[in-house]
Amino acid sequence: MTQGDSTRTSSGTGAASEMIDKLMRLAALKLEADERRMLKDNLDRIVALIDAMQSADTDGVEPLDHPLDGVQPLRPDRVTEDVDRDRFQGLAPAARDGLYLVPRVVDAAATGASANPPIAAARTGKRA
């Protein structure tokens, strides 16, 4: 999947396969083998579609980020709301004592914290 090379004939091995692996890693997605094969073929077709852009002459054209060419307005640097941590944390699939719970990210042996449960807590500030 490189520019101008949509790898339509590739069977999912080699460079194209490595690219799929890289994209899945970057996007934090894990795909089953059949889903991966289907997506690879789909992506080849999509890349062929978007490669049509390359025939356009855009030399010297400034990229357009915002349809109205708008600039980011600034509001007064003043506190306008309080973040209700309990309300927002109530949406979390796993939270306790004001903390979001995730699997342990620090090796227990290295920290000497082997008696702790296998869940780490990510503390969040009052203000997001």
Place this chain on the structure above:
Amino acid sequence: MEDFPTVDAIRRTLADKAASAVEITKAHLSRIAASDLNSFVTVCEDDALVAARHADSQIARHGQSQLVGVPIAHKDVFCTTGVKTTCASRMLEDFVAPYDATVVTRLADAGAVVVGKTNMDEFAMGSSSENSHFGPVSNPWDTACVPGGSSGGSAAAVAAGLVPAATGTDTGGSIRQPAAFCGISGLKPTYGRVSRHGMVAFASSLDQGGPMARTATDLRLLLRHMEGHDPLDSTSADIGPTGSKPLDSLAIGIPREYWRGLDDRIAAVIDGAGAALEGLGHRRIDVSLPHTAYATPAYYVIASAEASTNLARYDGVRYGHRASAPADLDDLYFRSRSEGFGAEVKRRILVGTYALSVGYYDAYYRKAQRLRRLIRQDFLDVFGDADLILTPATPTTAFRKGAHRADDESGDPTAMYQQDVYTVPASLAGVPAVSIPCGFIDGLPVGMQLVAPHFAEDRLLAVAEAFQRETDWHLRTPGGT
């Protein structure tokens, strides 16, 4: 009460006290309960009846005004406190937002009675409303056909008379294309006219909320209570409300690029609509939008890039689907996302990731943004000569379910993307566009698209209203519910 009342008709009924808001709400809830279109994800019967009773007491005290007592539905992409906001995704299957979208607040303040949340393509990605975790939506004109998408639930519900109006969102055609497929009217306002606060983000530089209803008059009534500057959305435009100008004789641009390869029968219907506009005192002029062919590829790069960024927030930690018994933090992230997102969402995230990755950023993302400037300039140039532009809204009428699915190796997702070929250019340019019914082919509705300069919704809606005073395409109703 008639079966397919407009917003305007309901307001008159309430003002004349010919029916109460509770009676009108119950009538619509009954139609929803009897419908098998799968156009709703959530029906809010109890909340709707509470709101309707409140509306009746307001009408008793002050008479009917604004949208007091008018039943509406919200696309399930608008955040609502107390009611789930799913985006038709497993990722948000049980999500209840901690705040209301600005659009939701404003319509509630205007007295609208929300009867439910409508089905859609997952995270608004799709043109058929088949990419829903809750199953596909049917088109009331032919239930074997799709209603278009992504606002297909809203379009089908309005077309079937389940609600007189609904909200939708349009990133590349998601209001206009389903409006055309279902024979109703749909407005994508100028980017920035309607607040995006509380509208679950797909592609932030393109997403725009708007109204869907049977008539252009109803679009105007809804827009009045959706639009306006919102300090909670930094891209919201600080501009006055849409006016109501008397119409002069206008120059209607017919962009020749839109007719190349166009289906003959669609072309004939749109030509008939152009002739009807001439009958109203306007004139057609030939114009050119020379970069039209690049709009679809540029759109899919920009929209996918923004989607891959916006959807990075779904990590199984703060809200949304969380994989069970994760082995470690990476496993939590990867499995939560992989289980929570459907195939089309994954495709777009991967395309966006590709376009933004090192070595491809300039060739794809920046290239698409340069083309976006050229496409916008095309419109600005044409609006030097033309007051409005007339195009088809879609390349075909509603297609059969499954016709463009890409769920196996032989599937081609780009066939679905080509459905947006006439709607994405206006999205990239940020200009307003409306789709209104203008004919039928084999019993299925055809929509025409009118496009106006930035913030000229008044002109757009005035022409659409004048067209609908002289035609009755928008009054036709389907048999299926």
